[in-house]
Amino acid sequence: xxxxxxxxxxxxxxxxxxxxxxxxxxxxxxxxxxxxxxxxxxxxxxxxxxxxxxxxxxxxxxxxxxxxxxxxxxxxxxxxxxxxxxxxxxxxxxxxxxxxxxxxxxxxxxxxxxxxxxxxxxxxxxxxxxxxxxxxxxxxxxxxxxxxxxxxxxxxxxxxxxxxxxxxxxxxxxxxxxxxxxxxxxxxxxxxxxxxxxxxxxxxxxxxxxxxxxxxxxxxxxxxxxxxxxxxxxxxxxxxxxxxxxxxxxxxxxxxxxxxxxxxxxxxxxxxxxxxxxxxxxxxxxxxxxxxxxxxxxxxxxxxxxxxxxxxxxxxxxxxxxxxxxxxxxxxxxxxxxxxxxxxxxxxxxxxxxxxxxxxxxxxxxxxxxxxxxxxxxxxxxxxxxxxxxxxxxxxxxxxxxxxxxxxxxxxxxxxxxxxxxxxxxxxxxxxxxxxxxxxxxxxxxxxxxxxxxxxxxxxxxxxxxxxxxxxxxxxxxxxxxxxxxxxxxxxxxx
Amino acid sequence: xxxxxxxxxxxxxxxxxxxxxxxxxxxxxxxxxxxxxxxxxxxxxxxxxxxxxxxxxxxxxxxxxxxxxxxxxxxxxxxxxxxxxxxxxxxxx
Numbered sequence: 126x127x128x129x130x131x132x133x134x135x136x137x138x139x140x141x142x143x144x145x146x147x148x149x150x151x152x153x154x155x156x157x158x159x160x161x162x163x164x165x166x167x168x169x170x171x172x173x174x175x176x177x178x179x180x181x182x183x184x185x186x187x188x189x190x191x192x193x194x195x196x197x198x199x200x201x202x203x204x205x206x207x208x209x210x211x212x213x214x215x216x217x218x219x220x221x222x223x224x225x226x227x228x229x230x231x232x233x234x235x236x237x238x239x240x241x242x243x244x245x246x247x248x249x250x251x252x253x254x255x256x257x258x259x260x261x262x263x264x265x266x267x268x269x270x271x272x273x274x275x276x277x278x279x280x281x282x283x284x285x286x287x288x289x290x291x292x293x294x295x296x297x298x299x300x301x302x303x304x305x306x307x308x309x310x311x312x313x314x315x316x317x318x319x320x321x322x323x324x325x326x327x328x329x330x331x332x333x334x335x336x337x338x339x340x341x342x343x344x345x346x347x348x349x350x351x352x353x354x355x356x357x358x359x360x361x362x363x364x365x366x367x368x369x370x371x372x373x374x375x376x377x378x379x380x381x382x383x384x385x386x387x388x389x390x391x392x393x394x395x396x397x398x399x400x401x402x403x404x405x406x407x408x409x410x411x412x413x414x415x416x417x418x419x420x421x422x423x424x425x426x427x428x429x430x431x432x433x434x435x436x437x438x439x440x441x442x443x444x445x446x447x448x449x450x451x452x453x454x455x456x457x458x459x460x461x462x463x464x465x466x467x468x469x470x471x472x473x474x475x476x477x478x479x480x481x482x483x484x485x486x487x488x489x490x491x492x493x494x495x496x497x498x499x500x501x502x503x504x505x506x507x508x509x510x511x512x513x514x515x516x517x518x519x520x521x522x523x524x525x526x527x528x529x530x531x532x533x534x535x536x537x538x539x540x541x542x543x544x545x546x547x548x549x550x551x552x553x554x555x556x557x558x559x560x561x562x563x564x565x566x567x568x569x570x571x572x573x574x575x576x577x578x579x580x581x582x583x584x585x586x587x588x589x590x591x592x593x594x595x596x597x598x599x600x601x602x603x604x605x606x607x608x609x610x611x612x613x614x615x616x617x618x619x620x
Numbered sequence: 621x622x623x624x625x626x627x628x629x630x631x632x633x634x635x636x637x638x639x640x641x642x643x644x645x646x647x648x649x650x651x652x653x654x655x656x657x658x659x660x661x662x663x664x665x666x667x668x669x670x671x672x673x674x675x676x677x678x679x680x681x682x683x684x685x686x687x688x689x690x691x692x693x694x695x696x697x698x699x700x701x702x703x704x705x706x707x708x709x710x711x712x713x
Contacts, residue, residue, distance in 0.1 A: 221697075223696070223697055225696070225697065318674060319673075332671065332673065361679055362676065364676070425662065427658070428659055431657070431658050431659045432659060434652065434655075435656055435659075446634075451706050452698055452706055453699075454697075454699075455699075456699035456700070460708075461709065462709050462711075463708050463709055464634075465709070466708060466709055467634040468634050468636040469636055471633075471634055471635055472635050472636040472637065477641075480641075480645065481648055481649070484626070484633060484649060485649060485653075487629045487632050487633045488624060488629055497660075498656065498659075500669055501660070501664060502659060503669030504664035504667040504670075505659055505667075506670040507668055507670035508662070508667060510670060510673065542648050542651070542652060546652075546655070558673060559672075559673020559674055583674065
């Protein structure tokens with residue numbers, strides 16, 4: 126059967142009984158079994174549970190279930206707690222951890238009838254930009270298995286790009302949805318901070334973490350998002366912002382935007398590097414669609430990476446203090462004292478990058494350095510947010526590259542953390558400001574995908590998705606698949 | 621920039637690092653902090669720190685019982701328990 130359909134196409138197929146959810150799920154599980162040994166996109170495949178959930182969805186569909194997600198198989202980043210199913214967060218620390226409860230985001234999707242295919246690979250505790258920091262091994266980029274898929278949600282991006290799942294959940298702290306979406310040639314949305322509950326999402330940096338969606342189009346993302354978003358009393362930072370559009374998305378197809386002002390940050394557009402050709406051609410497509418392009422300035426954006434690595438490190442060092450070898454997670458053998466238990470359990474359970482971030486954060490928060498680093502970073506975070514708010518007084522959206530280059534080779538940056546951190550240069554500013562942002566495929570370089578990033582004001586997901594949908598009506602970059610005539614890819618373009 | 625005392629940070633963070641790890645992490649942290657020091661060039665006088673991207677306040681809820689503790693379930697994932705208690709090495713002789 127053809128599993129490479131849009132979510133709307135799959136939902137129609139299920140409703141018209143062209144295929145059942147059990148057949149669809151079984152077909153995807155067969156592809157996962159065939160491809161995962163090479164791609165390593167999944168840490169855990171929940172085949173039995175998936176087929177049971179699919180059978181239940183088929184019964185619900187026969188009874189007239191109305192949810193567009195009923196019977197649709199999805200993959201979840203292994204950062205979402207799933208009751209009774211191992212939740213590792215890519216770490217040895219949680220290798221044996223069976224979550225005793227469900228994350229709100231995945232519980233809501235389950236209630237809408239979605240089927241869980243399994244838990245996808247990721248950088249340990251979501252710390253990384255290449256998926257090489259996973260205790261369960263690196264993930265391959267399906268376009269070129271010598272290259273990284275991006276990170277930290279690399280497994281989810283890989284699964285969607287390789288056709289192993291029609292959509293997948295990820296989380297984004299500094300770019301962990303957008304960057305792998307760009308590297309793997311799929312669409313990925315990081316919603317506004319607080320839009321999706323963090324309850325049951327293993328915490329990395331709590332003032333930045335946000336769950337979002339990977340899919341093959343903006344329209345598909347709009348099908349999933351409303352079923353997981355919205356206020357949750359179990360998350361103290363969940364937003365109470367109400368949005369009738371989001372509810373309407375569950376019953377109506379996504380519209381397309383045809384007008385508006387789009388800002389081009391001059392700090393980015395003066396040197397686009399290898400993304401120049403695809404970004405400029407994306408600009409022409411948007412102009413031809415009716416958008417007006419204007420220059421904007423984000424004067425403090427150069428300080429975003431240092432600001433981010435202090436704030437995220439500080440929050441990580443605090444959040445990860447819970448892993449003590451006592452209540453859950455890895456415990457060392459034969460601890461000689463309580464302190465020995467803490468130290469060896471943590472040292473054995475955490476990988477090198479996690480330790481590096483904990484130590485960076487500990488340093489930034491330590492006596493004598495708090496003002497110079499942590500407080501300074503929080504003030505710069507305010508300036509960066511003010512830059513965006515000032516720009517949004519003049520424009521409806523901002524565009525930027527998602528990444529400085531195509532996916533890099535596996536192993537190229539593992540020994541240079543600072544060079545690795547520079548990969549996040551375009552994605553971190555929106556994270557610091559709590560803004561919704563997405564990446565959509567906008568071209569290729571040497572046959573590998575590049576992403577266009579759309580950044581909107583707080584809670585402007587509708588504008589982002591409708592603008593992306595408009596772009597995807599005019600172009601076919603999002604329809605290109607890995608392994609299909611890669612030589613011709615650079616010349617593929619507007620339809 | 622002054623040398624960073626990695627052993628002191630590891631003690632604060634309850635991590636045990638080998639001599640080799642201390643040397644590698646020391647070099648990494650020096651490079652990271654040199655990158656981070658770009659921040660010092662920015663004038664942040666009279667700027668309020670931003671702790672929450674939407675400047676939200678901590679929400680309070682009514683003081684009502686909304687869930688029950690499932691101790692047995694939660695302790696299934698614990699490395700060592702007995703009689704509902706978590707076991708750790710003896711702290712007091």
